[in-house]
Every structure is written in C-alpha cells, then in structure tokens.
Amino acid sequence: MxxxxxxxxxxxxxxxxxxxxxxxxxxxxxxxxxxxxxxxxxxxxxxxxxxxxxxxxxxxxxxxxxxxxxxxxxxxxxxxxxxxxxxxxxxxxxxxxxxxxxxxxxxxxxxxxxxxxxxxxxxxxxxxxxxxxxxxxxxxxxxxxxxxxxxxxxxxxxxxxxxxxxxxxxxxxxxxxxxxxxxxxxxxxxxxxxxxxxxxRFGDSDPVRLLGRRVYLSNYSPMRQFHMARNRVIVIRRYGFGRWFWEDLAFTTKAWIKVLLRETDRWTKIRAASRGAWAGLRYKDV
Known part of the structure; x- marks a missing residue:
C-alpha cells in the first residue's frame, strides 16, 4: 500500500x-x-x-x-x-x-x-x-x-x-x-x-516546416486513419454532438491539414478514412 x-x-x-x-x-x-x-x-x-x-x-x-x-x-x-x-x-x-x-x-x-x-x-x-x-x-x-x-x-x-x-x-x-x-x-x-x-508523444512527432511554422507530423498509418474515422462516427452516434465533439473537430481539422499538405501516402489515408467513416455508420452496437 x-x-x-x-x-x-x-x-x-x-x-x-x-x-x-x-x-x-x-x-x-x-x-x-x-x-x-x-x-x-x-x-x-x-x-x-x-x-x-x-x-x-x-x-x-x-x-x-x-x-x-x-x-x-x-x-x-x-x-x-x-x-x-x-x-x-x-x-x-x-x-x-x-x-x-x-x-x-x-x-x-x-x-x-x-x-x-x-x-x-x-x-x-x-x-x-x-x-x-x-x-x-x-x-x-x-x-x-x-x-x-x-x-x-x-x-x-x-x-x-x-x-x-x-x-x-x-x-x-x-x-x-x-x-x-x-x-x-x-x-x-x-x-x-x-x-x-x-x-x-503523439505518433512519430516528426518535425517539418509548414506555412513558415515548425509543426510535428504524427504520420499515422492508413490502418490508424481507418480506426480514427470509424470510431469517431461510432462515438458521435452513441453520445451526440457535445462539447467534446467541437474540441475534437478542431484537433482533427489541424491533423488533416498536416496529412494533406505534408504527409506521404495521403490518398491512401484519405481512402482509409472514408472506408472507416462508412464502417462507423454501418456499425451495430450490441
């Protein structure tokens, strides 16, 4: 003790x-x-x-x-x-x-x-x-x-x-x-x-320059992007659009700006996230 x-x-x-x-x-x-x-x-x-x-x-x-x-x-x-x-x-x-x-x-x-x-x-x-x-x-x-x-x-x-x-x-x-x-x-x-x-530490925390600023890339894999998109939709369906959602939306928007502008395999990640969102919409809670 x-x-x-x-x-x-x-x-x-x-x-x-x-x-x-x-x-x-x-x-x-x-x-x-x-x-x-x-x-x-x-x-x-x-x-x-x-x-x-x-x-x-x-x-x-x-x-x-x-x-x-x-x-x-x-x-x-x-x-x-x-x-x-x-x-x-x-x-x-x-x-x-x-x-x-x-x-x-x-x-x-x-x-x-x-x-x-x-x-x-x-x-x-x-x-x-x-x-x-x-x-x-x-x-x-x-x-x-x-x-x-x-x-x-x-x-x-x-x-x-x-x-x-x-x-x-x-x-x-x-x-x-x-x-x-x-x-x-x-x-x-x-x-x-x-x-x-x-x-x-979030992900790789890989430092790069973006729009004149030093930022850190997470470099999450397409698999992670799938689960983030799927589970985000599942949580919204379970608990609705509360304060947590708007805070998460701001964080997610910044993360995707970095994905789209500086990370590799962006189209693969976009497709994975799209599949994840669709899986979240189809997910059936027990």
Missing part, C-alpha cells in the same frame, strides 16, 4: 514493439505507484528483451497477450489484473508517456476533492518533442472536462465497477473518448489536473 496515500495504486503500461526508453517510463511509474502491470501486445523475443530490465523487478508483472489485441483489450487486461489483486486505483499509460514527479499525489488529491461523483482524473499534457505544455492543456488546479486521453488517466475501483472497462470492439482510437463519455452518462465528473503534467 502506498505510504503517501494510504490507497493501493497499480500502474498499467501497454507495450507494442517498445523502444528502450519504456524502461525509464516504468521506473518513473514505480517511484509513484505500488506496482506495475506491463501488458505486452507484441510477445516476440525482441520485445521481451526490451522489457527484461524492468520485468525482473518484483513489483512488475508482465502480462503477455496472444498478439496485438489492441489498446482497449490491452488496457483491460492490465486493469483486470490490478483489480483482481486488490488495487483501489488503476493508473494507465501507453509506452510513449512518461510520469513526472508528484503526479500521483496531485491526481489523488483532485479525486478526493471531487467526492463521490469523481470520474476519470487525468493530467495535463506536455509535448515530449518540445518540452512545452500544449496550449489547450494550460490552466490552474483541476477543471471538469468531457473527455480525457487514456494515457496518464487514474480510475478508481468504484468508478470501474459502475461503468465497466474499455470497449474492446473499438480496438484503438476514441477508446478514451468512449469511456470518458460513458462515465459522464453514468453521472460521474471527469477532471483534468493542470498541476500534474504528463510528457506525451
């Missing part, structure tokens, strides 16, 4: 063909949380070798998946293991995120302040590439928001028992939107904590 908080907090890190710096991320997480469940979505020898330095720690449990089961199922595997082991909170990360000192205490304080209707609690984001806090991530204290990205998000046992885990059918992209909006639909309130910072 975490001596600073009096609550048992388990970290979950999702790995997929990880690079060596994932070990630093896990060590930073271990300095804050009680234990870490490392979910390996690429169970090959190369990935095992990268994970070996932290897998030897007795506070780390490696959960090897049968293959790339997706972001939602991967997070869920770690969350189930943590809850089954008695965790009061589960704190989840992708492999491109790095904990900063004192983050957990700030997230837990915000959760306590929110009371019984506390939903998902997550940090503000700082660019891994530039070291600068994103403009939309600046503020003071904690503020209620519609959606939060999954990486860095803190979930209480009570919340997860009420709303369930991630929707595994979504596989990747908008998985975080769906669980955030589901929490709100169940009467919980999600908060972004601005004095808790997460260093995060």
């Amino acid at each position: 975490n001596g600073r908080t009096g609550r048992r907090v388990a970290g979950v890190v999702l790995a997929y063909h990880p690079e060596a710096d994932i070990a630093d991320n896990v060590r930073a997480l271990l300095a804050e949380a009680d234990e870490v469940y490392l979910v390996n979505n690429s169970p090959d020898e190369a990935s095992r070798a990268v994970l070996a330095p932290v897998a030897a720690d007795d506070r780390v449990t490696v959960l090897e998946q049968p293959g790339n089961v997706g972001v939602a199922a991967g997070f869920n595997a770690g969350m189930r293991a943590a809850l089954d082991a008695g965790a009061d909170f589960v704190w989840i990360f992708d492999q491109d995120s790095t904990v900063t000192a004192g983050m957990l205490a700030r997230l837990l304080a915000a959760h306590a302040a929110a009371g019984d209707t506390a939903g998902i609690i997550a940090p503000a984001l700082r660019s891994h590439a530039t070291g600068v806090v994103y403009r939309r991530e600046t503020g003071d204290g904690a503020r209620e928001v519609d959606v939060l990205i999954s990486s860095g998000a803190l979930f209480s046992r009570r919340l997860l028992e009420r709303i369930g885990l991630h929707d595994e059918a979504l596989f990747i992209d908008y998985v975080d939107h769906d669980i955030s909006l589901r929490a709100r639909a169940k009467g919980f309130h999600n908060y972004k904590v601005f004095d808790a910072l997460l260093d995060h």
